[in-house]
Amino acid sequence: MLIDNHGRKINYLRLAVTDRCNLRCHYCMPAEGIHFAKKNNLLTIEELKLLAGTLVDQGIDKIRITGGEPFVRKDLMTLLRYLSSLEGIREISMTTNATLIGPYIAELKSLGITNINLSMDAIRKETFEKITRRDQFDVVYNNMMALIESGFNLRINFIVLENQNEQDIIPILKLQEQYPVSVRFLEEMPFNGGSKEFQAIKWNYREILEYIRGFYPGFEKLESPPTSTSINYKIPGHEGSFGIIPSFSRTFCGTCNRLRVTATGDVITCLYGKPKMNVRDLLRGNDPVPSLKSAITEVIGQRARTGFEAQEEHKGVFENSMTSIGG
Numbered sequence: 001m002l003i004d005n006h007g008r009k010i011n012y013l014r015l016a017v018t019d020r021c022n023l024r025c026h027y028c029m030p031a032e033g034i035h036f037a038k039k040n041n042l043l044t045i046e047e048l049k050l051l052a053g054t055l056v057d058q059g060i061d062k063i064r065i066t067g068g069e070p071f072v073r074k075d076l077m078t079l080l081r082y083l084s085s086l087e088g089i090r091e092i093s094m095t096t097n098a099t100l101i102g103p104y105i106a107e108l109k110s111l112g113i114t115n116i117n118l119s120m121d122a123i124r125k126e127t128f129e130k131i132t133r134r135d136q137f138d139v140v141y142n143n144m145m146a147l148i149e150s151g152f153n154l155r156i157n158f159i160v161l162e163n164q165n166e167q168d169i170i171p172i173l174k175l176q177e178q179y180p181v182s183v184r185f186l187e188e189m190p191f192n193g194g195s196k197e198f199q200a201i202k203w204n205y206r207e208i209l210e211y212i213r214g215f216y217p218g219f220e221k222l223e224s225p226p227t228s229t230s231i232n233y234k235i236p237g238h239e240g241s242f243g244i245i246p247s248f249s250r251t252f253c254g255t256c257n258r259l260r261v262t263a264t265g266d267v268i269t270c271l272y273g274k275p276k277m278n279v280r281d282l283l284r285g286n287d288p289v290p291s292l293k294s295a296i297t298e299v300i301g302q303r304a305r306t307g308f309e310a311q312e313e314h315k316g317v318f319e320n321s322m323t324s325i326g327g
């Protein structure tokens, strides 16, 4: 079992399988993209399998596959098939922009992967195209409906962005009136590849909640698991629920159970800090499992207590992008 230096059990791996993406959401990266990793620096599927299998052996029982866009990786299903065969895993989930997921929906279901986070910061085509800089709204909307119809446990992640998608907040919230989905509103974070700096946000979780209260005053707070990053609510009579993730304000560090590994093998023990080590060479070396296990145990023993403490490592601007961290 992996326990950090603050007594927190680490059982949740967020594994980025690529830093590439077919969208260019401007809160995530600049129009020209970021300085993407060289192909031979990306972990191969065999290396990802070895890494995941070793971490499961160390006590990880929940894995979220993220990116970049996971489905730009053509060999992704090979990894998912392997993960679903691991005995120690309780849950496999994915975060995706849902542009490319269509052909894989049936197999994902058959592998038992039912928890999908779909990032969609607009319910209007025009807003979507401005934010993502790509013409993919219809594809995403149709794939979202296919996921709902196939019975996936779907969470729709919507970052509230000042002067960009405020007009879509209530229309996207209406999805959960009719369908059993959770619509989650996220605070924007300054991980955009260095394209924009900010010290404060207008749409913090209180502003979002009060805005929704103006339309739906009767919502009720739901019980959430202690490790949840979202604060969840139910509007009586609606099929689904909604949540708010205070990713900028960070009220969730005390129960953090997460470990992140990027597509190049960087190990991130706090989203807001810098990578603590890289496991690529270990994975490519002789007898990688023992060295990997001891390196992971060591970095987990040196975690920052909170995101605010970890953030000091950046000394000002965050130059990294969510497309390499994975969210």
Ligand code: SAM
Pocket (backbone or CB within 6 Å): 021, 027, 028, 066, 067, 068, 069, 070, 095, 096, 097, 117, 118, 119, 157, 159, 186, 187, 188, 189, 190, 191, 192, 247, 322, 323, 324, 326, 327
């Ligand atoms: N491409 C996939 C997607 O968009 O769902 C997975 C990778 S994406 C980097 C993971 C998550 O990070 C998405 O939900 C996205 O909305 C979120 N994200 C990216 N940049 C962000 C930012 N600056 N602030 C808050 N969330 C961000």
Ligand code: SF4
Pocket (backbone or CB within 6 Å): 021, 022, 023, 024, 025, 028, 029, 067, 068, 069, 097, 119, 322, 323
């Ligand atoms: Fe791509 Fe996801 Fe970043 Fe948007 S948020 S550019 S979909 S990686």
